[in-house]
Amino acid sequence: MNASQQFAVSVHILTVLAASREQVLTSEEIAGSVGTHPVVIRRILGHLRAHGLVESRPGAAGGWRLEKPPAQIVLGVVYRAVNHEAVLVMHQHPNPGCPVGARIQPALAEVFSAAQTALEAELAHYTVADMLGKVFPLESFQGVE
Amino acid sequence: MNASQQFAVSVHILTVLAASREQVLTSEEIAGSVGTHPVVIRRILGHLRAHGLVESRPGAAGGWRLEKPPAQIVLGVVYRAVNHEAVLVMHQHPNPGCPVGARIQPALAEVFSAAQTALEAELAHYTVADMLGKVFPLESFQGVE
DNA sequence: TATATTGTAACTATAATAGTTACAAATGAA
DNA sequence: TTCATTTGTAACTATTATAGTTACAATATA
Numbered sequence: 001m002n003a004s005q006q007f008a009v010s011v012h013i014l015t016v017l018a019a020s021r022e023q024v025l026t027s028e029e030i031a032g033s034v035g036t037h038p039v040v041i042r043r044i045l046g047h048l049r050a051h052g053l054v055e056s057r058p059g060a061a062g063g064w065r066l067e068k069p070p071a072q073i074v075l076g077v078v079y080r081a082v083n084h085e086a087v088l089v090m091h092q093h094p095n096p097g098c099p100v101g102a103r104i105q106p107a108l109a110e111v112f113s114a115a116q117t118a119l120e121a122e123l124a125h126y127t128v129a130d131m132l133g134k135v136f137p138l139e140s141f142q143g144v145e
Numbered sequence: 146m147n148a149s150q151q152f153a154v155s156v157h158i159l160t161v162l163a164a165s166r167e168q169v170l171t172s173e174e175i176a177g178s179v180g181t182h183p184v185v186i187r188r189i190l191g192h193l194r195a196h197g198l199v200e201s202r203p204g205a206a207g208g209w210r211l212e213k214p215p216a217q218i219v220l221g222v223v224y225r226a227v228n229h230e231a232v233l234v235m236h237q238h239p240n241p242g243c244p245v246g247a248r249i250q251p252a253l254a255e256v257f258s259a260a261q262t263a264l265e266a267e268l269a270h271y272t273v274a275d276m277l278g279k280v281f282p283l284e285s286f287q288g289v290e
Numbered sequence: 291t292a293t294a295t296t297g298t299a300a301c302t303a304t305a306a307t308a309g310t311t312a313c314a315a316a317t318g319a320a
Numbered sequence: 321t322t323c324a325t326t327t328g329t330a331a332c333t334a335t336t337a338t339a340g341t342t343a344c345a346a347t348a349t350a
Binding site for chain 1: 149150152153154156157160161164177178179180181220232233234235236237238239240243244245246248249251252253255256257259260262263264266267268270271276279280281
């Protein structure tokens with residue numbers, strides 16, 4: 001596997017939690033929907049909680065639920081919660097003795113930063129509520145167990 | 146190393162070739178500026194050639210040069226020449242027995258596609274000539290050996 | 291003919307990610 | 321109080337992608 005699936009899994013998790021409304025779900029239940037291991041889910045939920053998107057309760061009858069209404073969870077924020085690296089990365093050792101090698105990195109940084117901003121701005125157009133609407137397009141949605 | 150540096154290296158290569166104008170450069174000379182192995186450079190140049198951005202001549206006195214003026218080489222095209230994967234990737238095995246798992250992938254595909262388009266559209270705002278201008282901002286540029 | 295260079299296959303080393311195991315801490319119910 | 325459940329997290333393994341390297345055939349020039 002190459003690039004990180006964590007953003008895709010994060011959106012899946014948040015959509016499942018939105019579908020279950022106030023009812024808490026365990027990491028094992030969520031893992032069953034995502035198709036992975038509960039520890040993978042808990043790792044990602046830890047990042048989402050650190051950004052104020054979900055809350056957890058340990059112990060018996062514990063689990064996870066959204067901390068905000070789905071319409072207030074913007075995918076740009078979700079993306080930044082789980083991606084700490086930029087999508088475009090610099091090369092490591094340009095030659096400082098070459099006029100181009102000495103100055104290419106700041107030039108690349110300008111372009112890469114603009115591209116990253118464009119990507120995240122596009123993600124900011126979508127919320128978890130939008131995802132729920134795409135997943136349940138026609139039904140008068142009543143929640144999922 | 147996580148994400149591919151190939152786009153950064155591609156832009157570096159093209160900027161060096163733009164700086165050397167009509168004079169061909171060998172993969173070894175380019176590797177000296179980029180700070181890597183000549184085979185790495187030749188691999189990337191192969192992709193750039195396949196997209197009509199550079200041309201090569203093998204044999205003694207061979208090497209590489211741009212196939213177009215720097216102002217006509219758009220970074221969006223460079224990006225697509227060396228990146229065959231999208232920056233946002235789907236998770237592999239959502240559970241088709243769960244209502245969300247069964248329908249999350251097409252929903253994610255819409256969002257991921259829009260984000261990819263936004264990224265590449267931003268890169269299309271820059272050319273190799275722009276990069277050359279950032280690297281040599283003030284000088285009346287006369288070329289680099 | 292000798293030399294330089296591309297073109298490419300095959301291999302190694304490194305690093306990132308997903309998945310897994312294990313277990314302490316916390317919580318609620320019997 | 322005791323037991324079962326669940327989070328929280330560290331540690332480990334397996335897999336995969338990338339960069340780097342070696343080797344060498346094919347090509348072109350002088």
